Amino acid sequence: MMHAPSSLSRRRFLRTGATGGALLIGMSSGGALAALEDAAQADFTPNAFIRIARDGSVTLTSKQPEIGQGIKTSLPMVIAEELDVDWNSVRIVQGDLNPTAYGGQGAGGSTSTPNNYENLRRLGAAARAMLVQAAAQGWGVAPGECTTEGGAVLHAASKRRIAYGALVDSAARLPVPDAASVTLKDPASFRLLGTRVGGVDNGAIVVGKPLFGIDVQLPGMLHAVYAKCPVFGGKPLKANLDAVRALPGVKDAFIIDGTANLNGLRPGVAIVATSTWAAIRARRALEVEWDEGVGATHSWAGFTAQAKQAAGKPGTGVMRSDGDVDKAMAGAARTVEAAYSYPFISHASMEPQNCTAWSRPDGSLELWAPTQNPGAGQALVTSTFGIAKERITMHIIRSGGGFGRRLSSDFIVEAVAIAQRLKTSAPVKLTWTREDDLQHDHYRPGGFHFLRGGVDAQGKAVAWHNHFVTFANRVERDGQSILQPGSGGNLSGDEFPGRWVENCKLEQTALECRVPMGPWRAPGSCVFAWVFHSFIDELAHAAGRDPLAFRLELLGDKEVMAGTGERGQPYAVARMRAVLQTAAEKAGWGKKTFARGQGQGIAFHFSHRGYVAQVAEVTVSKDGKVKVDRVVVATDIGPQIVNLSGAENQVEGSVIDGMSTLMFPALDIENGRIVQSNFHDYPLLRIGDAPGRIEMHFVKSGHPVTGLGEPALPPLAPAVCNAIFAATGKRVRELPLSKTDLSWS
Known part of the structure; x- marks a missing residue:
């Protein structure tokens, strides 16, 4: 059982920190750290994250919330790598909320790794430098003559070796160096980072120990x-x-x-x-x-009717307006119009x-x-x-x-x-019960996209118009009542292919509702990728172009596309081209022959600092049942994979989660109520519906390390739906997949 700490007092100690020489307050937390509190007087604790005992055991604090993304393992690995300790000697404890000691402690938006990677490296390197200095002083040699390995300091010239545990007393008396001055390891010498390491809680989880x-x-x-x-x-x-x-x-x-x-x-x-x-x-x-x-008047049928009415009018907000869309559409060789929609869905996490x-x-x-x-x-x-x-x-x-x-x-x-x-x-x-969890969630907002596009005689995209009808809650802000779109329900003017198509108009209309909304894995991107890259596929087909070639031409040859407007951000076009070409090459794009009912689809998306492309191969039976045979994923999340096992888990999990969300879940709203109540009427993916093969390729680049919990999910749905079109000639424009008759003869 999980019990309260034996003492409710919290004794704080000041230590010089590893971030620019600032003071960190190391606060002992419940559980393992509380037990260590009184016995740790002589331990080496250069900061709030590291504790080395005289027996050489190392305790590292993980500050971020662990929600299954593996961060409780991967971030301590960063410290352990720079500290140069044997991972088998490391114990990980979860830190309590203490922003003074630890800085930010949220886990969302795939930010945990990019926000902490560099600082944690320096924190570990600073502690390692202190241990080296302590050993060098004891031996009477220069610190530069010493190296470290497996929790020990080595002096090659004299063939001496001393374990960190034996240096605890002398190292504890040294000043902590300025983090900016410490020397970081050359990544080429990493022994731990980039390897496969199992989650630190895995053993306890599989035997049902109380961790949650x-x-x-x-x-x-x-x-x-x-x-x-x-x-x-x-x-x-x-x-x-x-x-x-x-x-x-x-x-x-x-x-x-x-x-x-x-x-x-x-x-x-x-x-x-x-x-x-x-x-x-x-x-x-x-x-x-x-x-x-007033919420009792809401229904999905009513929202759908309102969206169709809004589609025939100008949007209440214009996010982007470049060129003259109407003129370009009139002069286009071919045009396409389509309406895409998706429902509210629940997070449905396993633990209510x-x-x-x-x-x-x-x-x-x-x-x-x-x-x-x-x-x-x-x-x-x-x-x-x-x-x-x-x-x-x-x-x-x-x-x-x-x-x-x-x-x-x-x-x-x-x-x-x-x-x-x-x-x-x-x-x-x-x-909460499971029924509470489904019927009182903070949902991913539903949405409606009314699209028009045109290509010229050479098959180039020349016009793009998207009227996005979203959902918003009325809130009071600064004394005013405003409509605030739900998380992921607000369209940026820089959303692809905004900035790329010369004649482009992106507008938005918000429908007021009383449905509580919140971030759902890869907010916005999780549905925008499906809409945009499905419609791009429609334009490629109308142009008679290969979908890969059409996308590469659309991306263009710039290295970076500058951001525009308040929410704009630069888009590393070269990185996206690289992952797109990698996914296509590894999947054998254009080199395979598919029988009727089989097909290949491709998509890419930039989400949460990650660049990802996917190719899906599907088989659709004559009665419309879909089986995803293979998914090839190429990702660029920077120069270093922290934990290869965790990275693979995140990509596979994203693909499976994306597949589940594409195929099954939808919430009906009647008389202001969520109709579904449990997994009997809100099904999720079973193992028989999972992709047959998931192949992963990590494209390394010189950009900062980023996270992987979200970027690999958005491209799955459009890649699969584009493959379904290649197999059957039928477009999927409504989610979930069960809403579309995919039977063929």
Whole structure:
């Protein structure tokens, strides 16, 4: 079981940091570090991340939330590489939320690696330099004559070797060098980075040890469930609370007024009991009269009708307007018009949302949360309840899947609201059911794209027009009521092929809704890639061009395409050409003969600093069943793969996740309610539907190292749909795939 630390005090110690000589506050966290606290007086702790004991054992702190992306393994590998220690001697512990010591601690947007790689290298190198200096002083030689290997300092001339553990006392007395002055390893000499290393928690996971938020157990802990109005934005008017309180195991039941924030503490009814099962069973007897509010008028059918009406009018916002699209369309040799749409979908992470909160009589608060963004969670608690950040201790617990869902913190403030209402100061664990998770998610927004495009007599794209109809919530900002599109529901004027097509218009219309929305893996890109690269394929077909040649011509020969506007960013065209050509070459593009019902499709996309291209090969049976036989992936995420095993896992996971989302999930909205409730009516990919082969090729470049949790997902859907067209002649313009009849004869 996962228990509270034996002592609730937190002793801080000051150490000179590894980032520009700044001070870092190393705060001991719960679990393993707390146990080390008193015994570690003589340990070598040059900063908040590294602890070396006299026996040579090395403890590294992982500061980022682990949500299955492998960051708890890969970032400590960066430190271990520069520190030059044997990975088998390293123990990893999870750090609590402490931005003063650790800096940013969020896990989202594939930012963990690029935001930390360089600093963690220097942190490890600084500690290594101190150990070398300590050994050199003891031997009476120059530090430059010494090298390191496997947790020891070596002096080749005298054939002397001393383990780091024996240097703890002398190294601890040395000043920590300025991080900017330390010498980093030549990547050619890396022994650890770039190799395959299994996840540090893998052994515990496969035997079912309690690592996740849902596993937290504390002495005297109570358990809670929280019922919210099935219509988003609704609130409880009254409930049969006395009857519920009388049920076995129930300690209390009460209404929480909540706030108007759809992504924060929504109103609801809490039930607190002696066990999760007692709370869930009592909830089945709960009867609530709800004020459903205006959201009860919403439906997917209604949204679809509104989108079609909006399509015939100018967009309410113009993101890009280059040249004269109408004139170019009139003069084009061939034109194409198409409407693409996709539904709201859920994150459906394996572990439903949960949080354990302990509100104490002195006003302090301790939290155990499987969160992707502990800082934002802490901030939402502060703004909702007025608890100072300094009074909140946040333990970051491993998450059973995130995909962006745990960037939100609604489940955290719900747990806090319940804990504060308890008549006794006891920790309480809030656990959502699977139905809660599907019906009260912060969803990937649905969308509608109404496209027009034209090619000239030479088959070159000369016109592109996209009217994007998206979804937005009404929020109050700076005293004004505005419509704010959901995460990933806002079109940038620089979205490809904006900047590339001479006559290009990108416009957007937002439909107001009460559906809470949030980031979903590769926000925006996860659907934009499917729309844009499917329609590019349509233009290539209309032009009678090879899809690869058409794309290469569209990309052009520039090295970099400059960004434009407020949200614009440079686009490394050369990197994209390289991965596109690599994927095509490795897949044998244009060199294979496919029978009727079989085909090959290609797509690429720039997402979250990563450049990725994919080729998919499919077989479609005459009755329309699709089997993806092979996916070839080429990625450029910089010069160094940190953990090859983790990188392969991320690419394979992205392809499978992208395939699942393409084929199955869709949420229906009727009378303001999500219709689907569990996996029986919200299916995900089973192993029999997974691609037969996934091949990965990492194209190294001289650009900064970046992450891989998101970039490899967006190109999968268009590559597969373009392959389906090659196999059957049928275009997929609506998601999920089951909406399209793909049968052929």
